[in-house]
Amino acid sequence: MLRSIMYFIIGCCILNRICGFTCPVGNNGLHSNINDHHSFWQCSNGIAYLFHCPNMLSYAIAPPPTVENNDDGICSNATWNPIGITKAGSNKRGTGLNELDFPSSFVFGADSSMYIADTFNHRIVKWLLNGSNSQSIIAGAKGIGNQTDQLRYVHRVILDEENTMYICDSGNSRVLRWFKNENYGHPILENFRCWGMLLDNDGSLYVVNSSDNSLVLKWPEGKIVAGGNGRGNAFNQLRYPDNILIDRENSIYIADVDNHRIVKWVAGAKEGVVIAGGNGVGKCLHQLQQPMGVALDSMENLYVADHGNHRIVRWLKGSKSGDVLIGKSGPGDAPDQLRMPTDLKFDRNGHLWVSDYSNHRIQMFTIDKSACSSTTY
Numbered sequence: 558m559l560r561s562i563m564y565f566i567i568g569c570c571i572l573n574r575i576c577g578f579t580c581p582v583g584n585n586g587l588h589s590n591i592n593d594h595h596s597f598w599q600c601s602n603g604i605a606y607l608f609h610c611p612n613m614l615s616y617a618i619a620p621p622p623t624v625e626n627n628d629d630g631i632c633s634n635a636t637w638n639p640i641g642i643t644k645a646g647s648n649k650r651g652t653g654l655n656e657l658d659f660p661s662s663f664v665f666g667a668d669s670s671m672y673i674a675d676t677f678n679h680r681i682v683k684w685l686l687n688g689s690n691s692q693s694i695i696a697g698a699k700g701i702g703n704q705t706d707q708l709r710y711v712h713r714v715i716l717d718e719e720n721t722m723y724i725c726d727s728g729n730s731r732v733l734r735w736f737k738n739e740n741y742g743h744p745i746l747e748n749f750r751c752w753g754m755l756l757d758n759d760g761s762l763y764v765v766n767s768s769d770n771s772l773v774l775k776w777p778e779g780k781i782v783a784g785g786n787g788r789g790n791a792f793n794q795l796r797y798p799d800n801i802l803i804d805r806e807n808s809i810y811i812a813d814v815d816n817h818r819i820v821k822w823v824a825g826a827k828e829g830v831v832i833a834g835g836n837g838v839g840k841c842l843h844q845l846q847q848p849m850g851v852a853l854d855s856m857e858n859l860y861v862a863d864h865g866n867h868r869i870v871r872w873l874k875g876s877k878s879g880d881v882l883i884g885k886s887g888p889g890d891a892p893d894q895l896r897m898p899t900d901l902k903f904d905r906n907g908h909l910w911v912s913d914y915s916n917h918r919i920q921m922f923t924i925d926k927s928a929c930s931s932t933t934y
């Protein structure tokens with residue numbers, strides 16, 4: 558697992574000067590609440606810098622558990638059964654362990670599980686998918702609040718390969734790092750309107766600040782990799798960005814919600830390129846309405862949780878419009894309907910999972926690859 562280890566043994570963050578930081582330190586200038594891991598963090602101009610000490614390798618940032626969509630077998634001719642199967646929650650909001658209250662996102666765990674950001678229950682629920690269908694609250698069991706063991710309108714959770722969670726605790730305007738088997742989180746970014754988040758394969762964290770100065774920040778370096786030019790609809794701006802994705806070339810795909818478009822920022826670019834929507838708000842096939850979830854298959858076709866249109870659309874790579882995969886009959890809670898979907902992901906088999914936000918459930922749509930094999934060669 559050595560490849561995953563990243564060090565940030567740097568000193569004073571001011572003007573990026575390095576000032577001979579050594580471990581261990583008893584420096585009052587550093588926040589100490591993760592000293593128990595021999596890691597320290599410091600804020601400078603609102604950006605947190607993380608310091609790792611070499612004798613505690615296991616607390617460095619690890620990459621995500623699997624390379625997403627690497628082997629999903631999805632081809633352009635694949636279809637999905639438009640009738641979904643409920644995998645978590647039901648059509649009714651609730652506070653029970655097997656109920657959800659506006660689940661805004663989810664992520665698959667390595668152990669055949671799903672971690673759900675159960676937004677209005679202010680908790681992260683781990684849902685086993687191995688047939689036992691049992692649940693446990695792994696963060697936020699104490700209810701809404703601003704202590705380190707509490708969450709407020711939690712929006713997103715992602716996992717690294719050591720099962721450390723990174724949580725957008727949006728109502729508290731902070732990002733928490735929550736180590737496996739601990740019952741509280743460590744704030745790594747504060748005063749930060751976190752909506753989207755990802756870990757790349759090198760173990761760098763990318764976080765969306767959906768603030769007045771909407772941007773994507775690479776953490777802990779503090780480098781702005783998209784936006785950062787004020788909230789707006791120019792190509793170098795974003796307006797309430799939400800979910801983000803990264804591809805093999807390190808381009809970042811962003812659900813630019815209030816611009817009703819998906820944009821792609823090539824690594825190092827000063828502005829983004831619109832790859833879906835961007836044609837005003839609406840429900841025509843060349844339009845989107847507050848798109849929130851994005852997914853890519855291995856052929857770089859784009860899949861969008863078109864929140865305001867209650868549908869999942871696919872934009873084949875390079876195309877100027879999408880096709881509706883799920884939700885053709887409009888909003889509702891029937892098995893073939895969605896209400897304000899917010900997130901979507903493929904599992905290893907290419908089945909499509911959707912966070913059906915206002916129906917308080919996670920739906921799965923099975924893939925049919927039978928039209929794929931003949932077209933591969």
Ligand SMILES: *[C@@H]1O[C@H](CO)[C@@H](O)[C@H](O)[C@H]1NC(C)=O
Pocket residue numbers: 632633634928931932
């Ligand atoms: C889809 O299948 C059709 C008929 O089998 C084939 O002609 C076409 O090339 C395929 N398209 C793609 C993109 O694979």
Ligand SMILES: *[C@@H]1O[C@H](CO)[C@@H](O)[C@H](O)[C@H]1NC(C)=O
Pocket residue numbers: 685687688689
């Ligand atoms: C599912 O996984 C859990 C935890 O690993 C285990 O306790 C349980 O027995 C499993 N259930 C089934 C049906 O495999």
Ligand SMILES: *[C@@H]1O[C@H](CO)[C@@H](O)[C@H](O)[C@H]1NC(C)=O
Pocket residue numbers: 702703704
């Ligand atoms: C945390 O919550 C308590 C109780 O609601 C409140 O008094 C306090 O001001 C909050 N602290 C912050 C930093 O928001």
Ligand SMILES: *[C@@H]1O[C@H](CO)[C@@H](O)[C@H](O)[C@H]1NC(C)=O
Pocket residue numbers: 603604748749750766767768769770772774
């Ligand atoms: C994040 O957004 C908040 C406003 O919500 C702003 O005050 C803060 O400076 C931003 N931080 C960064 C690092 O962009």
